[in-house]
Amino acid sequence: PSYGxxxxxxxxxxxxxxxxxxxxxEVIGHGQKRSG
Incomplete structure (x- = not known):
């Protein structure tokens, strides 16, 4: 339990x-490759 x-x-x-x-x-890295 994370308690919120x-x-x-x-x-x-x-x-x-x-x-x-x-x-x-990984997601941020893929976004950076696409935008420049």
Whole structure:
């Protein structure tokens, strides 16, 4: 249970948070490649 907190605030070092951060980096990287 996260008690209403985002995973990055509740437990930023857990596997789920690490996976989420990696996904966000990948999505941002793809957006930057398309825009310039």
């Amino acid at each position: 907190l985002p995973i990055l605030l509740y437990d930023p070092e857990c596997k789920g948070a690490e996976a989420y951060k990696n996904l966000a980096k």
